[in-house]
Amino acid sequence: MKIAVCAKQIPDPAxxxxxxxxxxxxxxxxxxxxxxxxxxxxxxxxxxxxxxEVTVISMTKVGTEKGVQQALQMGPDKALILEDESxxxxxxxxxxxxxxxxxxxxxxxxxxxxxxxxxxxxxVVPQQVSRILNVPCISYVKNIEIDESVTLTRQTIEGSxxxxxxxxxxxxxxxxxxxxxxxxxKDIMAAKNKPVEIITKNDIEFDTEQNMNFVEIKDISTSxxxxxxxxxxxxxQIIIDKLKEIKAI
Amino acid sequence: MKSLIIxxxxxxxxxxGTLEIISKAKELSLxxxxxxxGNSETKNIGCDDFTNTYFKSNSNKLNLSSCANxxxxxxxxxxxxxxxxxxxxxxxxxxxxxxxxxxTSPVSNVTNFEISNNELTAINxxxxxxxxxxVKINSDIxxxxxxxxxxxxxxxTLNDSFETKEIQENENSIDxxxxxxxxxxxxxxEDSKIVISAGRGMVESSNLKLVEELANKxxxxxxxxxxxxxxxxxxxxxxxxxxxxxxxxxxYIACGISGATQHQVGMKDSKYIIAINKDExxxxxxxxxxxxVGDTLSVIPKLNENL
Ligand SMILES: Cc1cc2nc3c(=O)[nH]c(=O)nc-3n(C[C@H](O)[C@H](O)[C@H](O)COP(=O)(O)OP(=O)(O)OC[C@H]3O[C@@H](n4cnc5c(N)ncnc54)[C@H](O)[C@@H]3O)c2cc1C
Ligand SMILES: Nc1ncnc2c1ncn2[C@@H]1O[C@H](COP(=O)(O)O)[C@@H](O)[C@H]1O
Numbered sequence: 001m002k003i004a005v006c007a008k009q010i011p012d013p014a015x016x017x018x019x020x021x022x023x024x025x026x027x028x029x030x031x032x033x034x035x036x037x038x039x040x041x042x043x044x045x046x047x048x049x050x051x052x053e054v055t056v057i058s059m060t061k062v063g064t065e066k067g068v069q070q071a072l073q074m075g076p077d078k079a080l081i082l083e084d085e086s087x088x089x090x091x092x093x094x095x096x097x098x099x100x101x102x103x104x105x106x107x108x109x110x111x112x113x114x115x116x117x118x119x120x121x122x123x124v125v126p127q128q129v130s131r132i133l134n135v136p137c138i139s140y141v142k143n144i145e146i147d148e149s150v151t152l153t154r155q156t157i158e159g160s161x162x163x164x165x166x167x168x169x170x171x172x173x174x175x176x177x178x179x180x181x182x183x184x185x186k187d188i189m190a191a192k193n194k195p196v197e198i199i200t201k202n203d204i205e206f207d208t209e210q211n212m213n214f215v216e217i218k219d220i221s222t223s224x225x226x227x228x229x230x231x232x233x234x235x236x237q238i239i240i241d242k243l244k245e246i247k248a249i
Numbered sequence: 250m251k252s253l254i255i256x257x258x259x260x261x262x263x264x265x266g267t268l269e270i271i272s273k274a275k276e277l278s279l280x281x282x283x284x285x286x287g288n289s290e291t292k293n294i295g296c297d298d299f300t301n302t303y304f305k306s307n308s309n310k311l312n313l314s315s316c317a318n319x320x321x322x323x324x325x326x327x328x329x330x331x332x333x334x335x336x337x338x339x340x341x342x343x344x345x346x347x348x349x350x351x352x353t354s355p356v357s358n359v360t361n362f363e364i365s366n367n368e369l370t371a372i373n374x375x376x377x378x379x380x381x382x383x384v385k386i387n388s389d390i391x392x393x394x395x396x397x398x399x400x401x402x403x404x405x406t407l408n409d410s411f412e413t414k415e416i417q418e419n420e421n422s423i424d425x426x427x428x429x430x431x432x433x434x435x436x437x438x439e440d441s442k443i444v445i446s447a448g449r450g451m452v453e454s455s456n457l458k459l460v461e462e463l464a465n466k467x468x469x470x471x472x473x474x475x476x477x478x479x480x481x482x483x484x485x486x487x488x489x490x491x492x493x494x495x496x497x498x499x500x501y502i503a504c505g506i507s508g509a510t511q512h513q514v515g516m517k518d519s520k521y522i523i524a525i526n527k528d529e530x531x532x533x534x535x536x537x538x539x540x541x542v543g544d545t546l547s548v549i550p551k552l553n554e555n556l
Contacts, residue, residue: 017376022384091354092345116492122357123336124394127345130314136421137314139342142485154311155485157259157338159431163311163423175492176479211353211388215370221379222517223535230529231543236551239502239523242539246521248443248500249467249556 001052004108005043005076006099008033009060009067010119017119022214023089024119028063032070035114037180039173042144043112044075044181046165049146052110053077057102059095061088065196072191073183079194080106084201092120094208096128101204103133110165113172115140130170137170138163143177153177250364252279253324255334255343258287258303263294263407265439266335266397271299273400274333277364284323285411286316286339295411306416308428313339315419317346324351324390331369336394344392355392356384360399377491377510378517397439398495398518431486438487441470444498446489446516447482448474450505450526450545454482459549460504466556472496474512490515505545508533525549 009030011017018025043054056071056079068079080102087094103111111133116123130137142160143153150165155174183191229238243249254274256267263271263285274281275298283301285294288308295301304319306312320343324332332347334340336357344355360381362371369391375382438444445467447460454477464471472489473482489496491511501519506512508524508531516522517536524537525545534540541548 019380022382092357093348093352093354096349121491122355123341124345124348124355124357127342128349130421131317131346131349134421136311136423137342137346138311138423140338153427154425155338156428157257157264159429159486160427161311161425161429162427163425166423169423175475176485208352212356212384212386215383215385217375218381218383219379220381224522224538226522226534226536226538226540228529228534228537228540228542231541231548233547235525235541235543235548236555239539239541239548239552240555242521242523243467243500246500248521 001046001050001110002106002108003043003046003052003054003110003112004057004103004106005040005054005112006114007036007040007056007058007068007071008114008117009058009063009065010117013118019217022217026061026088030060030063030067032067033114033118035116035118035175036071037074038175038178039112039114040071040074040076041178041180042141042171042173045144045146046110046150047075049150055080055106055108057099057106058082059087059090059098061085068196069191072194073188074181075187077194079196081196081198082200082204083198086201091210091212092122092124093128094210096125096132097206097208098204099125100129100132101206103129109168111170113170115172115174126170126172133170135168135170136166139172140174141171142174250279250330250367250369251328252281252331252333253329254281254283255320255332255340256283256285257335257337257339258285258291258294260433261289261291264335264337265402266337266395268402268405269397269400270333270335270395271405272403275403284320286343292409293407295408296405297408298405301411303411303413304416305413309425310418310422311425312416312418312422313342314346314421316416317343317350318419319414319416321347321350330389331391331393333393333395336396340394344394348392351390353388353390353392355394356386357394359393359395362393374514378514379510396495398497431484435464436468436470438470438472438489438494438496442498443467443469443500443502444472444496444519445469445502445504446472446474446506447477447504448506449476451477452505452546454480456546457482459546459553462553463549466553474506503533504549506533507531508536
């Protein structure tokens with residue numbers, strides 16, 4: 001079995017996101033999106049079960065590839081990265097086309113995603129890739145049970161449902177249910193020697209275009225000049241009075 | 250602009266997100282039709298103001314790719330230019346599938362849109378709701394995923410005149426089992442006038458009974474942060490925020506919640522926000538009308554006693 005697992009590199013979330021001309025400003029050093037750690041964990045559990053080969057796939061700009069290293073440290077075997085400055089600011093469909101091509105290149109049976117990225121959160125890339133590759137899409141997976149077979153639990157609007165892992169599919173994993181593993185010192189050193197192949201847009205077939213024109217970004221962050229009171233044993237009464245005043249009770 | 254709304258049936262009713270989009274379409278006098286997706290028998294989801302085709306799927310199958318094929322044909326046959334759906338589970342899957350078919354990226358997290366001179370501009374929420382991002386869409390078919398609570402729901406009279414169409418399987422349909430429907434009791438997050446949410450500052454899951462007691466007294470719905478949902482204190486359906494529900498109650502009481510932007514985006518439009526947090530620097534205070542710097546475990550029991 002071959003598994004491709006996505007690792008999106010994002011600007012360090014500790015800093016505020018900056019935009020230029022509608023695109024996220026990406027420093028040379030980007031880190032692994034935490035939401036992808038959950039997908040990587042699922043990939044590694046499947047690796048242990050089926051002795052599968054796990055390849056990290058990523059689309060990114062030219063840079064230090066710190067985020068991909070962080071992904072490899074968790075335990076995947078290798079990485080295939082498409083680095084291309086011209087794809088900065090890609091819309092979801094462009095990203096999906098690239099990731100589909102990368103999955104094809106590594107001959108993946110199973111392709112694993114986060115449900116939505118921390119910086120972009122368009123939340124449609126996994127489903128788009130499944131449609132492009134014409135395989136079943138198991139979205140919003142929140143749990144995996146592995147015994148003789150592999151059972152996935154997915155979140156639905158009304159609750160949840162279970163599915164047996166098919167031979168070929170796309171899976172998107174929500175940030176809960178599995179506990180991503182932490183690499184130890186040995187894992188961190190070992191990751192440095194793992195094969196990382198870097199290709200560019202010219203190495204794949206690509207004909208998707210931008211279908212949106214950026215108009216503007218407006219800051220709408222609000223802050224209220226509300227009252228702030230330190231509780232000295234009477235705060236409950238202040239809340240009750242307020243609720244009465246605004247006729248909530 | 251000829252439009253199609255993809256809605257969903259949840260617990261035998263049109264979801265509130267669907268009704269919000271229909272309200273907006275009526276307000277803009279769009280030429281629109283509706284299809285709704287669900288997997289059980291249902292009744293009053295029709296309306297004299299629009300046609301509704303109910304796409305009924307087999308509940309033992311995950312069948313949305315087949316459903317997308319049907320919708321694709323419908324869009325082509327009816328020269329639909331604009332497709333609107335809720336950014337829920339079903340909506341995101343379907344719109345993503347259609348985006349591949351029509352080679353056009355959807356706009357996600359849309360909070361508003363305008364049409365003028367047959368041009369469509371969409372506003373979507375970015376940065377955990379701190380900024381608005383405006384784009385003009387230049388493809389023939391425009392796909393929008395709308396965030397819940399973006400539009401005011403107006404009065405819509407429903408009846409039982411709608412058409413049902415069974416969704417067939419295709420090669421990408423898969424079997425599902427152990428279907429679990431979360432029990433819904435008490436006021437629901439989306440429509441309750443008061444919401445009380447808990448965060449890690451409730452310290453232990455057993456302390457949530459204090460929040461439950463308060464919710465009972467105020468006839469309020471209960472929400473939570475992702476931190477406590479991940480910790481298993483509460484089911485996912487109670488999560489408020491970017492990856493959970495969006496609520497807009499008259500009163501929102503945040504108990505032991507730091508106020509991360511991803512949480513704020515799901516609740517900051519509440520009319521009156523009360524926060525209880527022992528850290529006076531907690532970001533939740535920046536959007537609160539009444540901030541109590543104090544211990545939840547001391548304030549909430551006293552509220553319960555005195556209400
Ligand atoms: C892509 C992405 C999506 C996300 N989506 C969501 C989402 O949908 N919803 C969501 O909520 N989060 C979401 N998050 C997580 C979010 O960033 C925060 O981690 C989370 O909201 C924090 O939850 P919390 O406030 O319960 O916990 P904490 O941040 O740990 O805050 C606990 C607070 O309780 C206070 N406290 C502690 N003890 C007491 C006490 N005894 N009395 C009073 N106060 C006390 C502390 O001062 C602190 O402010 C998302 C994150 C990412 C990256
Ligand atoms: N540039 C990228 N490289 C690798 N994976 C990505 C990239 N963009 C998106 N993904 C994957 O797709 C998921 C959904 O992303 P998004 O549509 O941006 O919310 C993410 O959680 C990642 O797993």
